[in-house]
Amino acid sequence: xxxxxxRELKKKIEALVxxxxxxxxxxxxxxxxxxxxxxxxxxKEMFMFLAKQELFHRxxxxxxxxxxxxxxxxxxxxxx
Amino acid sequence: xxxxxxxxxxxxxxxTHFTNALFPVSAALITLYLITDKPxxxxxxxxxxxxxxxxxxxxxxxxxxxxxxxxxGRRTFIFDHKVVFGIIFxxxxxxxxxxxxxxxxxxxxxxxxxxxYVTLVYSLTGIATWLGYLGGKFI
Numbered sequence: 001x002x003x004x005x006x007r008e009l010k011k012k013i014e015a016l017v018x019x020x021x022x023x024x025x026x027x028x029x030x031x032x033x034x035x036x037x038x039x040x041x042x043x044k045e046m047f048m049f050l051a052k053q054e055l056f057h058r059x060x061x062x063x064x065x066x067x068x069x070x071x072x073x074x075x076x077x078x079x080x
Numbered sequence: 081x082x083x084x085x086x087x088x089x090x091x092x093x094x095x096t097h098f099t100n101a102l103f104p105v106s107a108a109l110i111t112l113y114l115i116t117d118k119p120x121x122x123x124x125x126x127x128x129x130x131x132x133x134x135x136x137x138x139x140x141x142x143x144x145x146x147x148x149x150x151x152x153g154r155r156t157f158i159f160d161h162k163v164v165f166g167i168i169f170x171x172x173x174x175x176x177x178x179x180x181x182x183x184x185x186x187x188x189x190x191x192x193x194x195x196x197y198v199t200l201v202y203s204l205t206g207i208a209t210w211l212g213y214l215g216g217k218f219i
Binding site: 010013017021 | 150151154156157158217
């Protein structure tokens, strides 16, 4: 078992745990702006595009975190 | 009107600022009492801690809700430390306030108890700073 690797994985997971809700907050922020731009089609389109990007980021980060968690579990199993 | 989830998150930020401000202020007031020997500073320290202690349940309750919802109850170094030091903080703050409530003359005595009381007041500032530092990582 590499304690260094486990520590590194835990740090990365922690960073993602903090980052994921931020993506969702950004999504809600852009969605709100899109709703407020109902009279301005180009703005609404831009905000919707940005909102979708944030959801894409969140999904990407979730996937990365699941991968890291699997790696962490494997490392911990090796140590047992 | 904010949705309940957002409102609770904001409540946590507000309530933690009360505890994180009032306990360091208490330490500053007790220091002023030690320097000047004016009882009003000691009394102000006591009341400052009472208000700080009163905001702890709101801060912890809303923080727990935030952790369960926004962070889906995930366990990490930061959350674990916030829980452990939060419990220590609550216990110490309760001890100090209850102690001072039962013994109003603690700071006017000459024994070791006086300095133990002062140490506890200062230690609360240290823990509040650490908890604030950890909380700041989410901003």
